[in-house]
Every structure is written in structure tokens, then in C-alpha cells.
Amino acid sequence: MLEITRIRNDFDNVVKALKKRGLSGIEKKLNDLIASDNLRKSQKTEIDKIFNESNNLSKKIGIAYKSGETGEIESLKNKSQELKEKSKKIAGSLKNTESEINEILLALPNTPDNRVPEGKSDKDNKVIHTSDSSEVNKDLKPHWDLIKEFNIIDFETGNTITGAGFPLYTGDGAILQRALINYFLDFAREEGYTEVQPPILINEISALNTGNLPDKEGQMYKIENENLYLIPTAEVPVTNIYNKKIIESNLLPIKNAAYTPCFRKEAGSWGSHVRGLNRLHQFDKVEIVQIQSKNDSEDALNGMCDHVQKLIESLEIPFRKILLCAGDLGFTSSITYDFEVYAPGQDRWLECSSVSNFLTYQSNRMNLKIKDGKSKELAHTLNGSALALPRILASIIENNQGENSITIPKVLHKYTGFKMISR
RNA sequence: AGAGGAGUGGCAGAGUGGUCGAAUGCGGCGGUCUUGAAAACCGUUGUACCGCAAGGUACCGGGGGUUCGAAUCCCUCCUCCUCUGCCA
CATH class of the missing domain: 1.10.287.40 (Serine-tRNA synthetase, tRNA binding domain)
Structure with missing residues (x-):
């Protein structure tokens, strides 16, 4: 706060x-x-x-x-x-x-950075960068048709096991999913992130510390008897590793990466535009989190954006980078860059990453400080998705669809063990 | 899950009602000595809040209570350890 x-x-x-x-x-x-x-x-x-x-x-x-x-x-x-x-x-x-x-x-939400554009909704967001993409091919199919044809994700069975928004990945679809997770984690490790596997249930204090409570109460699944929440993002448990900690400045930057499933109720946000993988109640994500000093957090933010951009580029799918306007900015964030990948089958940009600097907003709630000699000050916390899986998957499927196969991006071959998914 | 035990400063570990924010040891920082280092010795070393400062207040796992007074007694919750049970 x-x-x-x-x-x-x-x-x-x-x-x-x-x-x-x-x-x-x-x-x-x-x-x-x-x-x-x-x-x-x-x-x-x-x-x-x-x-x-x-x-x-x-x-x-x-x-x-x-x-x-x-x-x-x-x-x-x-x-x-x-x-x-x-x-x-x-x-x-x-x-x-x-x-x-x-x-x-x-x-009180965080104060937007000066660079954050004025605006009320996503219409006022500022596109900062768009990769060269081929023109829209009207014959391309949306992923919700393709996943059926290629038998890689089974929404219907997911519906019977749990309900809407809980897909069942099968066969090559499940393998591709695992390949993406491993690739993202390896990539993060090469960039100096320490991998962690946090709990995926969190208590009230942790949710409060990162600002998910009281703001997002209705968006999280709650285990009523235990007073615990299913994580909406790994940001919560991973940032809370440093709850009440005093970190010596020579240990900076702290860089953690985590794969977790994420759970969101997404109350009220369903409609015709959210089909297939576009919006789910349970999805997989690799998250990167940094703890930095006041002076270096801006560099850290840029580094995280570069990280995300390189990752998407390596998957060879069209994307754009967006600076969120004040009205679209998350409650706790001072500045956020979104990355969206293009899904040609639906002619739509899909958000797959959100990179934010929270400045001292979270560290003030957590009482997370950095100690430099005798002086102590609140740390800056940052995080970003690197990356959220379903929309990446949707984009890969739609961009790489062929008559009888879906081509797998080269960087994933060593993880999947196959180069394409066939009928 | 049941029974028993335990949670004290960065760590180890004393303290069971009265100048205790807390002995002692280790570690950390500063210094003396040394060409340098080690050893030895001296000093220093928690966090938050109020205050310009002097200083004051709170904190011994969390919350509540008893008392003029609580680290110390009582209640409650949490966590850890041991044994039993159960499970992956």
C-alpha cells in the first residue's frame, strides 16, 4: 500500500x-x-x-x-x-x-507512473511495438476447432470432471503443454532466475500482502473451512517468500521463476469472445518475480520485458507490446506492459504476459526491506508472466495449422520429441 | 488424527512474577596490535512507533486474560519435535 x-x-x-x-x-x-x-x-x-x-x-x-x-x-x-x-x-x-x-x-491502489497514458479502458492502451506479421488468412481456423480435429484438448470431458473452464489436455496436447513449461523454466534459468515450487494454496495474509485482497476477493477460489485461497498467480506465493525479510543489498537482484497452475473465477467476464483457451478457470503459467532496490527496479522492469519478448520471438509467433493506460492498470501496479500474441484463426490479439513494477506497494504491506550498510528502505517488487500457457498454445495452434498437421516451433522440438502434431 | 514436549535477539542458549529489551557464547561491524592476515584484547551490534531533540512506548510464536507489575501465571490459536495411527 x-x-x-x-x-x-x-x-x-x-x-x-x-x-x-x-x-x-x-x-x-x-x-x-x-x-x-x-x-x-x-x-x-x-x-x-x-x-x-x-x-x-x-x-x-x-x-x-x-x-x-x-x-x-x-x-x-x-x-x-x-x-x-x-x-x-x-x-x-x-x-x-x-x-x-x-x-x-x-x-487505495498504487499511483500510476507518469508514463502511464490517460484512459479508461483497454481502448486507450498504447501499442509500443508490433512484430511483422503476415496478413490475415481468412481460411485459418480458430484453435477451438483445431484442438478437436487434432484431438489434443478435450473441453467436454473437462466439463464433466469439473465444469466449464477446466480443460483436459490429452496426448500430444498434454506433451506440448509440458514442453512449454519446461522450455519457459529453462529459459528463465538461463536468464539467472532461481526456480522455486511454491504452495498453490495461500492464506489471507499472503493474498493481502500482494494486494489480491481485499481488491480481488471475488476472483479467487476459496477453501472456506480452511480460510485458504487457490492462487490466481504464482506472484502471490513467490513474492511472499520475502514477507518481513530484510535483504542485504549485495544479494540483489533476487530473481525467482515458478511454474504453477493458476485458478481464477473470472466472474462476470465470460462472453462470446472468450471461447476455447481464451479464458479458463484453471491454467498454467510460468511467472518471474524480482526484488530490487529503488534505483535498479526500472532496469529490472526493462530486463523482464526483454525476457518476455525474446521468449515469444523464439516461438515465432506474431506479438505486440502494449503500455497499459491508467484505467486498465492493475490495482497494485505503477506501470504495466502487456504482451499479446496474435491468433489468426480468430483475428484477435491474446494477452499472454503482463510485466509490472509495483514499486513499494507490496513491500510496504509485507514489510520487505533492503539493507545497505546501516540504511534500510522498502524494496521494489516486480513480476511478469513468462509466459501464460493457454493463449500461447492457442496462438501456436492457429498460426502453425496446416491441412493435416500443426507444426511445433523449433525451440520446442527437444522438449516435445516431435515436430508436428498430425491427425 | 490422538498423546506428550517445545517455541526467547542473526544463530546457540540462560532466565519461571518486580529497574529484563533480556545473562553468556558464537557470528557481524569498528578499533588496538601486525608488513599483511590470524589470534588476543577493547568497543559496538534487534524492530516498529511518537518526538526537532533529550527521551519515551511497544514487541521474548500470534491473540486475549489475571496482576500495581508478565518472557515468567491462565485461556486460545499457530508452528515445530517425539511416539502412535493413516497415507503418496
């Missing part, structure tokens, strides 16, 4: 940045926040004074007992008792004030 000192010191810019997201009443909200924080400070000072007094009294009582001068003990006790009553009242108010502050802070 946003740092309250920053809101105080850089008020106008914070307001301006949050307004960019289309939030209304921000000025008042932030003024209320500062007022509450002032109240908090005075309450804290008040209660500290009382504690100080009663601590002194207790010491006196202790000394009196030891020395046997028990005469004034009773009156000291009474005095202390009075202070206690008083402190209870103030402690209650202080607690209220603190939870008010917390509530406001939790509900």
Missing part, C-alpha cells in the same frame, strides 16, 4: 496520480487519512505518557516491597489502577483510529 509519509509529503502528485485512475473524491479521502493519522499520533503520545507513568509506579511498588516500606503501597496501587482505566479507554480509540487508517490505505 501507499506510504503515508509519501501521501503527506507529496500530496498533490499522489492525488493527481490517483485521479488518473478515474477515482473520485480522492482529495477528501486523503485529507481524512492525514487527519486520522494526526489523531493517531496524538493518541499514541498520550498513551505512551500514561504507560510511562504507570511503569514508574510499578517500579516504585516493587522497590517498596523489597525494602519493606509498605506504607504507601496501597495508594500507589490505586493510582496505577486509575491510570490503567484511563489507558484502556485511549487504547480503544487508538485501535479504532488505526483500523480506520488501515482500511483507507488498503482500499
Whole structure:
């Protein structure tokens, strides 16, 4: 979440940045926040004074007992008792004030970077780069037809096992899936990422730390009795590796990569445009996460974008890179680049990666710091998909379809063991 | 899952009601000595909040309680270890 000192010191810019997201009443909200924080400070000072007094009294009582001068003990006790009553009242108010502050802070999204374009929806996103792609061939089929014809993904059986959005990958389809995962992980390792295998169930605190709660409550599957959530992305468990950690600056950058399945309810986001692999409740993804210092996080962001771009290019599918506008920007992010691959069978761009810099937004919730000599400061956290599988798969299938086969990108051959999928 | 045991500073480990934020050892940092290093010796070494500062407050797994006073007593939750059970 946003740092309250920053809101105080850089008020106008914070307001301006949050307004960019289309939030209304921000000025008042932030003024209320500062007022509450002032109240908090005075309450804290008040209660500290009382504690100080009663601590002194207790010491006196202790000394009196030891020395046997028990005469004034009773009156000291009474005095202390009075202070206690008083402190209870103030402690209650202080607690209220603190939870008010917390509530406001939790509900505030990150401030968009200056480079983030104004805008309300994905229509206002800025295309930064588009790879050369061949013109649309009207005869190309969408992947939902091809996967049936080539018998590589079975949605119907997935429906009976679980429900809509839980596909069953079969035969060469399953192998291709595994090949992509292994390729992505190997690629990340070559780029200096340490592979981790995190839990795919997370508790409330972890979800809160990365900002998935309270913002995305309705989007995550919850195990009610256990108070656990299925991860919507590996970002949550992998970033939370560093919860409450203080990292020596010479250990930077921290670079982790993880493959996990991801689970999303996608409530309300179904429609005719989301067929086949375009949107699922369960999908596979390799995620890269970095922890960086303030000064180096921008370079890290660029490095992660390069990583994603190289990966897509190596698969030889058309893609474009997009800078998200303020209205489309994720709650916790300050700047996000999306990568979309082209699916010619449906003449549609499909998002397959999102690379973001969260600055201190997550580290402030986690209390994740970097220590350089004596000084400590909040870390910057970043992450990106590298890559989300289903839409990559869709794009590969649609781009590489032939009359009787689907060609597998060269870089995957050593992982699949075959060069094409035949009928 | 049942029974028993345990959770203290970076680590190890004392402390079972009163100046305990906490002995001691190791590690870390600074220094003396040395051509340099090691050893030895001296000093220093947790986090957060309030305060311009002096200083104050909170924190001994988390939360709650008893008490004038809690690391220490009580309740509860979590985690770990041992044994039994079950399973991959």
C-alpha cells in the first residue's frame, strides 16, 4: 500500500496520480487519512505518557516491597489502577483510529507512473511495438476447432470432471503443454532466475500482502473451512517468500521463476469472445518475480520485458507490446506492459504476459526491506508472466495449422520429441 | 488424527512474577596490535512507533486474560519435535 509519509509529503502528485485512475473524491479521502493519522499520533503520545507513568509506579511498588516500606503501597496501587482505566479507554480509540487508517490505505491502489497514458479502458492502451506479421488468412481456423480435429484438448470431458473452464489436455496436447513449461523454466534459468515450487494454496495474509485482497476477493477460489485461497498467480506465493525479510543489498537482484497452475473465477467476464483457451478457470503459467532496490527496479522492469519478448520471438509467433493506460492498470501496479500474441484463426490479439513494477506497494504491506550498510528502505517488487500457457498454445495452434498437421516451433522440438502434431 | 514436549535477539542458549529489551557464547561491524592476515584484547551490534531533540512506548510464536507489575501465571490459536495411527 501507499506510504503515508509519501501521501503527506507529496500530496498533490499522489492525488493527481490517483485521479488518473478515474477515482473520485480522492482529495477528501486523503485529507481524512492525514487527519486520522494526526489523531493517531496524538493518541499514541498520550498513551505512551500514561504507560510511562504507570511503569514508574510499578517500579516504585516493587522497590517498596523489597525494602519493606509498605506504607504507601496501597495508594500507589490505586493510582496505577486509575491510570490503567484511563489507558484502556485511549487504547480503544487508538485501535479504532488505526483500523480506520488501515482500511483507507488498503482500499487505495498504487499511483500510476507518469508514463502511464490517460484512459479508461483497454481502448486507450498504447501499442509500443508490433512484430511483422503476415496478413490475415481468412481460411485459418480458430484453435477451438483445431484442438478437436487434432484431438489434443478435450473441453467436454473437462466439463464433466469439473465444469466449464477446466480443460483436459490429452496426448500430444498434454506433451506440448509440458514442453512449454519446461522450455519457459529453462529459459528463465538461463536468464539467472532461481526456480522455486511454491504452495498453490495461500492464506489471507499472503493474498493481502500482494494486494489480491481485499481488491480481488471475488476472483479467487476459496477453501472456506480452511480460510485458504487457490492462487490466481504464482506472484502471490513467490513474492511472499520475502514477507518481513530484510535483504542485504549485495544479494540483489533476487530473481525467482515458478511454474504453477493458476485458478481464477473470472466472474462476470465470460462472453462470446472468450471461447476455447481464451479464458479458463484453471491454467498454467510460468511467472518471474524480482526484488530490487529503488534505483535498479526500472532496469529490472526493462530486463523482464526483454525476457518476455525474446521468449515469444523464439516461438515465432506474431506479438505486440502494449503500455497499459491508467484505467486498465492493475490495482497494485505503477506501470504495466502487456504482451499479446496474435491468433489468426480468430483475428484477435491474446494477452499472454503482463510485466509490472509495483514499486513499494507490496513491500510496504509485507514489510520487505533492503539493507545497505546501516540504511534500510522498502524494496521494489516486480513480476511478469513468462509466459501464460493457454493463449500461447492457442496462438501456436492457429498460426502453425496446416491441412493435416500443426507444426511445433523449433525451440520446442527437444522438449516435445516431435515436430508436428498430425491427425 | 490422538498423546506428550517445545517455541526467547542473526544463530546457540540462560532466565519461571518486580529497574529484563533480556545473562553468556558464537557470528557481524569498528578499533588496538601486525608488513599483511590470524589470534588476543577493547568497543559496538534487534524492530516498529511518537518526538526537532533529550527521551519515551511497544514487541521474548500470534491473540486475549489475571496482576500495581508478565518472557515468567491462565485461556486460545499457530508452528515445530517425539511416539502412535493413516497415507503418496
